[in-house]
Structures are given as C-alpha cells and as structure tokens.
Amino acid sequence: MTAELDDFQAMAELPGDEDGPPLEHVHPGYKNVLRVRMLVIWIAPIIAAAILDSAVLEDSMFRWLPTIAVPLLAAIAITVAPQRIYRRLRYRLTDRLLHVVRGWLFHTDTVVPFVRVQHLDVTRGPVEKLFGTATLVVHTAGTHNSIVTVPGLAPDRAAEIRDVIREHIRTDFD
C-alpha cells in the first residue's frame, strides 16, 4: 500500500518545479460528503432491486438475491471508494498556477495558470455544509477543461484560494 502511495506521489510531482509547495490533501470531511452522495446514488438501485425481487423472482431460485446483494455492493462501495477518492485527490497552489491531481484508473493531473482563470465560484451544497467543506470552481475559457473543480476544501481555505487567484485575473480577450 505504501509503495502504491509513493508511486502516486512521484507521478504527481513536477520535476524542475521543486520549489513549489507540496501537494496537499483536501479536508477529511470530504470523505463523509462522498459517502452521503454515494448513499443517495445507491438508494435507487437498492429500491429497484427489491421491487424486481418481489415482482419477478417470486418463485425462482434467485429469490432474495438482489435484495441482499445490491445493498451489500452499495455498502462495499460506500466504505471503500470515498477513502480512495479522497486519498488520490490532491492540490496545491504555486505562485502562478493551481495544480489538481485526481483519479487512479484514469489519472488526471491538471494545471491552470492563475492568469487564465475567467471567474471563480465557491459553492456549498447542504451535504457539504453538514461536513464543513466547500468546492472551489475555477472557470477557464478553454472548451476542454472549461470548469476545474477542487472539492472538499475547508470553507476558509476555499475563500483564501479564491482571493489569491482573484488577484491575478485579468481579461485576456478584447
């Protein structure tokens, strides 16, 4: 496990740019946000499985299988995935860019120079409020990557980053 993490850390590093600050984790409360969101997503399949079970599989040998298996899958997903997503989501600010690293199977490592940011949002949904996190939304002019998000930040930190980036924004297009 540690080897895997080291590998990950190595991938995220920018060679030749070592003087920048290291990559940071987001607020741990983000794990709970993810858990609640996944729970909400899984509710529909769980209900659908239960209905399917009682309506179609009444007399078959698979009776009770969906009702038990789907919530089990959900439980595994909810306990395992948020931890991993959280561990693999990192960000940092250097003096000129925002750097966000995320994902494992499909690993993405994004940099957005501050001067390219068009505008900024800090959003907080009800679940995020509950666990004390906020999402920083960075809008760029690019068609690809027009929105870069950093979820799971502590609200103060999100506001701080917003203020740092805001200093650098200037309109690029006439």
Next chain:
Amino acid sequence: MAEDRAVGAPERLHPYFLLTGLGTSLRGMLGAYAAIAYLAVTGRLRYAVIGAGLLILFSAIGLFLYWRRFEYRVGATEIRIDSGIVSRTHRSIPYDRIQDVDITQGPLSRMLGLARVKFETGGSAGGNQEEGVLQAIPLARAEELRQLVRSRRSASAAAAEPDSIEESEPVYAMAPPRLILAGVFNFSLALFAGLFGVFQFFGDILGFDPFSRVFWIRLLAASAPLQAFLMTHQVVAVIGGLILLALIGVASGIVRSVLRDYGFRLDRIESGLRRRRGLLTRTDVSLPVKRVQAAIIGSGPVRDGFGFGELKLQNLARDEKQGDHVVAPLAGEAEVDHILGEIGWRPLARGADWRPISQAYVWTLAVGLSPFILLALLMALAAAATAWSPPADLGEMVDESLGAMLITSLIFLTIMIVGITVRWLAWRRSAYALDGDRILVKGGWWKRRIVILPLAKIQSIDIQESFVSRWFGISSMQFGVAGGSGFSAHNIPALPRETARKFRTELIVSMP
C-alpha cells in the same frame, strides 16, 4: 424625446421574412414529416394532406407571431433586440462588445435582397447561436449596420474604415481551377463507404453482390476451373463497381466544394480577416485577429504529396457548422505562410526542433484491440476448420452461416489490422515542438494536421494516464483552448511520463 434618440427607433424584420423563414422553420420539423410520410405510406392519404396543411399553417402562424413580436433598435451605444412570443427577451448588445457583423444570404434571400445578420459578441463557443441574430433585413440595411458597428469600434483609434478593400488585392482567393482541384481532394471516404453499403444492400437488383454468402460457399466448394472463372468474373464486377463509386465520390466532392467555396475570397481588414464564399448561400464573415486561438493546417496523404493543405483558424466564435473557420480550403505552403503573416503570426518553422512521441501510441491501441483480434482470429479459424472438414450431419443452413461467420471475422480482423497500421503510420508522422512563444503539434496519417498553438492561448494543461497507458509508463497531454469544437481538443497523445512533466514545466515557465 431624448431617450428615443439614445435607444433608437424600433425596427422590424422585413415582411419577406415570412417567406424566407418558412423554409427554415419547415426544415426543423423532421418528426412531423415522418408522421406524414407514415400516414401517406399506410394509405391514409387524406390525413396526410390535412397533416401537411396543418403543419404549414401552424408554421406560418408561428412565424407571423415571431415577426410581429420581434423588434430591434439601433441606439447610440447599443443594439437592443426584443423578441419572444410569450416570454419576452430584451437583449441589449453594447457596440463595445460586438466584434463584428456576419452577413449570410441564402438563395431565396438573395433573390429578395435580404440578409441574415449576426452580431459576433465575445460569447464563448458552445453558447447560444441565436445570440444577436436578425433573421431577415434588407441587404443595404445590413451593410449599414456593419459600417455603423465598425465605425463605433474604431472611433477611438481612427476614422471609420474606408470601404475600398474591394479594389485591393485579396489575401487569398480561389480561381475556378483551384476550386475544382479542392473538390477532387474533397473526395469523401465516408460517402464512398456509405455508397458501398447501399450497393451491398440493393446488390441483387444491380447484380453486384460480393457479400452473398451462398456465392462464397459455392465458390469454395466448386472445382478449380470454375472457381477461377467466377473469381475473374467477380473481380471484373468489383473493379467496375469501385470505379463507378470513385467517380460518384469525386463528382460529389466537386459539387460540395463549388457550393461552399465558390468565389472564395479572403481580405485583410482593420480588425483581422474577412472571408466571403458560397455559390447559393453567400456568407460574409469577419475574423478579428485578437480572437484567433490557434491555427490548424489540415491535409490528407494525397493532398500533402502535392504540397497542399487546408488552413483553419480556431476562433472564439464558431463557423457556420464546424468550430474552426476555414480561411483557405486548398493552399500551398507559401500561401499558408502569407495568410499567417497577415494576422501577424510567424510562418511555420520548417526546421523546428521536432520531438517524436512515444511508440507506445501504437502499442496501447494494439493492446486495447488485442482481445477483439484474438476473438476474430479464433472465430475465423473455427469457421474455416469446420467448413473444410464438415461433420456429416451438417445441414445446408449451418454451412451457409459458417461462411458468413468466416467472412465477418475476416473483415473485422482486416479492419483492426488496418487500424493499427494507420496508427503506426500516424505515429511516424507525429511530433511536437516548442517554437518560441508557441507550440507546434503534428500528427495523423489519413487526416494530417499541424497545429500552431500560442502559449498565451493555453488555458489549462492536463496530463492524463489510463490503466492501459500506465503499463507503458506514458501519459497524454491535453491543452484547454477556447473556441473550436469540443471534440477537437488539442493534445499530444503519448509521451513518457517524465518527458510530459518536463515539457509542461517548460511550457509553464515560458508562458507569458
């Protein structure tokens, strides 16, 4: 009425809009036509006629209401557009924000002397196309509006631009021979494949069907001389069919090119370039230099051999249909350099320090396709083995489906092998370079392109890895650039992980 002067008097679209707009609004209702066609085909002709009548009636009423409720005002500082039948929209577009005025004329509009006017604003791509469009106003009024907008924009810098560009030499223009040549290169493989499919489908009627299962099975079972005869016969038919298809493909390419690019003319104007083209539908589009994000030189294997390419400029606004504005459908290297020079860009450095991309670009595709290749191979082998030494109880039907299976799997196999070969050819052509304040990326074999992307226009840089590419230790780089179509994101497909990171650092350091 000081306020009225500031806002301007309300104006309507030309009443002929009811005529020109009808075609457009009728074109938009494909579902209704399907329903009418269904009624007609199933013999309920009366209902079909009534349905068609109602459709036209409702379109006309809708159009009339749109016209009745549509007003625009040309004010001192802005243009206002009030529209909407039930929910009203009041849009005001300040002159400061209007980059330029695009004028389009369809065939009917040209006969009636009307034009469609679109105010190009700073709205980013993918946005609402209907932002600031006047569907049908007299052409003279459209020209007047364009002059007005230009004079407002350049008021601070200099006097209004004199309309003397007609006399000056165009930056690029297409003479008829060049237009025909462009049409020949416009030969569409997709259309070719489509026609091929149609011929297959209606093959029995045309007496041309190399995919006939029975035919191939009998061919395999028959004796050698007969087989040879059939083979020759078949080859003759196939060659004849292919030549016919090729002729149709070339002819349709020429027709499409002439329709779109007849009278193609690119002029230098104060803010950038002005393009006029079209045989039936004339368009008149301006491209302000400031809004050009990237230049793309596209070509194909044949065109490239003749030293020709197509120059496109990626702009904040979208062109008529595609994302990028074609500024030269068929141009030689010198012409491309000349056009780039006109917008103040350096010519493409021929001796640039091109760096190759990783060969894993080919291997990742091969690995990704390997399960399917294996499957197709197994299917082909199984089918072939059973066909040559069939069990005694094998019926005619099974026999036939075996042949089909063999052919299908062989076709799949060929497609995948061709795909990998083309990927390999593309890899040999792929390279990237840092050319001062811009990057150059080239790639593709069938659809060749060279992208010139100024560092100042890069909005974000992604380095991506997938679980396949990670085995090879390679990443792809993707650049966020404004405008263009979402599918044509600029990327460098396969770089060793460390190289990608070093290159990104290099870019970030040299970014203005």
